[in-house]
Amino acid sequence: MMALLEVKDLKVRVEEREILHGLTLTVNEGEVHAIMGPNGSGKSTLSHVIAGKPGYEVTDGQILFKGEDLLEMEPDERAAKGVFLAFQYPVEIPGVATMNFLRTALNAQRKARGESEYSTPDFLKKVREVSKSLNIPQDMLKRGVNVGFSGGEKKRNEVLQMALFEPSLCILDEMDSGLDIDALRIAADGVNALRSPKRSMVVITHYQRLLNYIVPDVVHVMSRGRVVKSGGKELALELEASGYAQFEAA
Amino acid sequence: MNVAVAKTGGGRAVSDLFASAEGRLPGSPEVIAARREAFESYERLGLPHRRIEEWKYTDLRALVGEVLPLAAIPDAGALKRAAEAVKAHAIEGARKVVLVDGVFAADLSDVRALAPEAGFKTLRETLEKDAGLLKTASTDAVIALNAAMATDGVVLSIADGAQLSAPIQIIHIATAASASAFTRSRVAIGKGARATIVETFVAAEAKAYQVNDAVIVSVGDNADVAHIRLMDDAPDAVNITSQFITVGANTKLNLFSMTSGAAVSRLQGFITLAGEGSELSVNGVNLLKKTEHGDTTLVVDHAVPNCVSRETFRAVIDDRAHSVFQGRIIVRPDAQKTDGKMMTRALLLSDEAEADNKPELEIFADDVSCGHGATAGALDDSLLFYLKARGLPEKQAQALLIQAFVGEAIEQIADDGLREHVIGMAERWLERRS
Numbered sequence: 113m114m115a116l117l118e119v120k121d122l123k124v125r126v127e128e129r130e131i132l133h134g135l136t137l138t139v140n141e142g143e144v145h146a147i148m149g150p151n152g153s154g155k156s157t158l159s160h161v162i163a164g165k166p167g168y169e170v171t172d173g174q175i176l177f178k179g180e181d182l183l184e185m186e187p188d189e190r191a192a193k194g195v196f197l198a199f200q201y202p203v204e205i206p207g208v209a210t211m212n213f214l215r216t217a218l219n220a221q222r223k224a225r226g227e228s229e230y231s232t233p234d235f236l237k238k239v240r241e242v243s244k245s246l247n248i249p250q251d252m253l254k255r256g257v258n259v260g261f262s263g264g265e266k267k268r269n270e271v272l273q274m275a276l277f278e279p280s281l282c283i284l285d286e287m288d289s290g291l292d293i294d295a296l297r298i299a300a301d302g303v304n305a306l307r308s309p310k311r312s313m314v315v316i317t318h319y320q321r322l323l324n325y326i327v328p329d330v331v332h333v334m335s336r337g338r339v340v341k342s343g344g345k346e347l348a349l350e351l352e353a354s355g356y357a358q359f360e361a362a
Numbered sequence: 363m364n365v366a367v368a369k370t371g372g373g374r375a376v377s378d379l380f381a382s383a384e385g386r387l388p389g390s391p392e393v394i395a396a397r398r399e400a401f402e403s404y405e406r407l408g409l410p411h412r413r414i415e416e417w418k419y420t421d422l423r424a425l426v427g428e429v430l431p432l433a434a435i436p437d438a439g440a441l442k443r444a445a446e447a448v449k450a451h452a453i454e455g456a457r458k459v460v461l462v463d464g465v466f467a468a469d470l471s472d473v474r475a476l477a478p479e480a481g482f483k484t485l486r487e488t489l490e491k492d493a494g495l496l497k498t499a500s501t502d503a504v505i506a507l508n509a510a511m512a513t514d515g516v517v518l519s520i521a522d523g524a525q526l527s528a529p530i531q532i533i534h535i536a537t538a539a540s541a542s543a544f545t546r547s548r549v550a551i552g553k554g555a556r557a558t559i560v561e562t563f564v565a566a567e568a569k570a571y572q573v574n575d576a577v578i579v580s581v582g583d584n585a586d587v588a589h590i591r592l593m594d595d596a597p598d599a600v601n602i603t604s605q606f607i608t609v610g611a612n613t614k615l616n617l618f619s620m621t622s623g624a625a626v627s628r629l630q631g632f633i634t635l636a637g638e639g640s641e642l643s644v645n646g647v648n649l650l651k652k653t654e655h656g657d658t659t660l661v662v663d664h665a666v667p668n669c670v671s672r673e674t675f676r677a678v679i680d681d682r683a684h685s686v687f688q689g690r691i692i693v694r695p696d697a698q699k700t701d702g703k704m705m706t707r708a709l710l711l712s713d714e715a716e717a718d719n720k721p722e723l724e725i726f727a728d729d730v731s732c733g734h735g736a737t738a739g740a741l742d743d744s745l746l747f748y749l750k751a752r753g754l755p756e757k758q759a760q761a762l763l764i765q766a767f768v769g770e771a772i773e774q775i776a777d778d779g780l781r782e783h784v785i786g787m788a789e790r791w792l793e794r795r796s
Contacts, residue, residue: 163751164750164751165747166747186750186755186756187747188750188751188752188754188755188756188759190751191750191751191752197751199751202748203744203745205745205748205749205763205766206766207765207766207767207769207770208762208763208765208766213749216754216758216762217749217752217753217754218753220753220755220758221752221753224753224755256766273752277752277753
C-alpha cells in the first residue's frame with residue numbers, strides 16, 4: 113500500500129517550548145486513522161503543522177505528502193496538492209459570501225493544479241447536491257462565511273468544503289467539539305460518504321464517541337508530543353474504559 | 363510671521379500664475395474683481411500647512427510645495443485622448459458631462475439628453491452675469507484659490523419632482539502634464555427630485571498634474587439623492603476637492619467617495635442639514651499605496667432638529683501610504699433629537715502604513731444621540747490562514763478580505779450598476795497591488 117502521509121521524527125516548537133518531541137506517523141492511501149489523546153498532548157499542533165499554520169517552528173524531522181516535502185510548501189500549495197484541514201473552530205469571515213468563497217477557493221486550487229476553472233452552472237449544481245445531502249439550506253450559502261452559523265452548521269460547512277475540494281487527505285480536528293448528537297451524526301454521515309480507497313483521513317479527537325460514527329482503521333494514542341501506542345479500532349474502546357492516565361505517567 | 367510665510371516661494375509663484383492666467387479666466391468685470399479679491403486672500407494665507415488646525419495632517423507646503431501653472435486649453439490631440447478616457451471610465455447608461463483640463467468639452471458630453479429634467483450651463487456662461495458662484499462662506503486658502511482660478515465647471519439644476527432614470531456623470535479628465543486645472547460646479551436639486559450624480563476624476567496619459575475642484579450642492583425638500591465621487595487620478599497627481607452641500611427637509615442624501623489614485627489628495631466636505639427630518643449617509647473608501655497621502659475631511663453640521671447622519675469610512679493603507687480621516691459633527695443649539703454617528707476603520711497592510719483619525723463632536727443641544735468610533739489594525743491572521751488553507755494564495759486571500767472590508771461602505775450605493783462599477787474599481791486597485 114502506498115504511503116500518503118509520512119511524518120518522521122517531527123519536533124515542533126511554539127515560542128521556545130517544544131510541543132512535539134519526535135513524532136512519527138504513516139498514513140496509507142485510503143486509510144482512516146484516529147489520533148486520540150488528552151488535552152495538551154499535541155494533537156492540534158500536529159494538524160496545524162501539516163496544514164502550514166504560521167507560528168510553529170519545526171526544529172527537526174520531516175513531513176512527506178505523496179513523497180513530497182510538505183514543509184517546503186505554502187498552505188495554499190498544500191491545499192492544492194490535496195491536504196484539507198477541517199478546523200476545530202472555523203472562523204467567521206464577515207463580508208465574504210460563502211458561495212463566493214467556495215467558488216474562489218475551488219478555482220484557486222484548480223488553477224494551481226493547471227486545471228480549468230469550473231463553469232458556473234457546473235459549480236452551482238455540485239454545491240446544491242452536496243449541500244442538500246448535508247442538510248445545508250441554500251440561504252446559508254448567501255451569508256458571510258460561517259457568520260451567524262451554529263456550531264453544527266460551521267462543522268457541516270467544513271464537510272461541504274471537503275466534498276467540493278475532493279482532497280486526498282482530510283484532517284478532522286476535534287470535529288465533535290461543541291456538537292450535539294444529532295449534529296454529530298449529520299457531520300459524520302457526510303464524512304463517511306467521502307471515504308474512498310483514494311482518500312485518507314486523520315480524525316483527531318479527545319473522545320471515543322466520534323469513532324462510533326467514523327470508524328477508523330488505525331488508532332493512535334498521543335501523549336506528551338509523541339505517539340505512544342497504536343492499534344486497531346478496539347484500542348479506542350479500551351481507552352474509553354481505562355482513560356489516558358496510563359500514558360500520562362512520566 | 364504669517365506675512366513672511368506668504369512671501370516665500372510658493373506665494374510668489376501663485377502671483378505669477380494669476381497674472382499669466384487672468385486673460386483666460388471667464389467672467390464679467392464684477393466677477394474679475396471677485397477673483398482678484400479671492401486671489402489676494404489666497405496670497406495672504408499661502409498654501410495650507412500643518413500649523414493650520416484643519417490641515418494639521420495634510421501639510422500642502424511640504425507635500426505639494428507649489429501650485430503649477432494653468433493647463434492650456436485642450437487641443438484636438440488632448441480631446442482625442444480624453445475621448446478614450448471617457449470610454450474607459452463612463453458608467454453604463456449615465457449621461458455624461460465632460461471637463462478636460464478644466465474646460466467643458468461639448469463633443470464628449472451628452473448634455474442634450476439631460477433636458478427636460480435637468481438644466482445645464484457651463485460655469486463660464488454663468489459667470490458672464492453672476493459672481494455668486496465664486497462665493498462661499500469658507501476662509502480656506504485652497505477654496506479661495508479655486509474661486510480665483512476656476513476656468514469652467516458644470517451648473518446643473520434638477521427640476522422639482524424630476525425622477526432621473528439614469529445617473530449624471532461629470533467626468534474630469536487631465537491630459538496636460540505638470541499643469542493645474544481649476545473647476546467649480548453647482549448642482550441644485552429641486553424639491554421631491556430623485557437623482558444620482560457621479561463625479562469621476564481620471565487622467566488621460568497625463569502625469570504630475572494638479573486638480574483643484576469645488577462643488578456647491580443644494581438639495582431641496584423631500585428629495586432622494588445620491589452623490590458619488592470616484593477619484594482615480596494619476597499616481598503622481600494632486601487632487602483637492604471641496605464640497606459644500608446644503609440639505610433641505612425630509613430628504614434622503616447618500617454621499618459616497620472613493621480615492622484610489624493621486625500622490626496627494628484631499629476631499630473636504632462641508633454638509634449642512636438645514637431642514638428637519640432628513641437622513642444623511644456618508645460613506646468613504648481610501649485605497650492607498652506606495653507613498654500616497656489621502657485625506658478625507660468631513661464637517662456635518664446639524665443646524666436643525668430631527669435629522670440623522672451616519673458616516674462610515676474605510677481606509678486600506680499599504681506600503682508607506684498615509685490616510686487621514688477628520689470627521690466633525692456639529693449640533694447647533696436648536697438641533698434637538700439629532701442622531702449623528704461616525705465610524706472609521708483603517709486597515710494597515712504594512713508596518714510603515716499610517717492612519718490618522720480625528721473625530722470631533724461639537725454639541726450645543728442637550729437632547730441628542732451622537733457618537734464616534736475608530737479602529738486601526740492589520741488583516742486578521744486567523745482569517746488569512748483559513749483562506750490559505752483553502753487554497754487561496756496570500757495576495758488573493760488578502761484581496762478577498764480587503765474587498766469584504768471596503769464592501770461595507772460600497773454596499774451603501776443603492777444603484778446596482780453603479781455599485782458594480784465601484785466594486786470593479788476596487789478590484790482593479792487590488793489587482794495592481796498583486
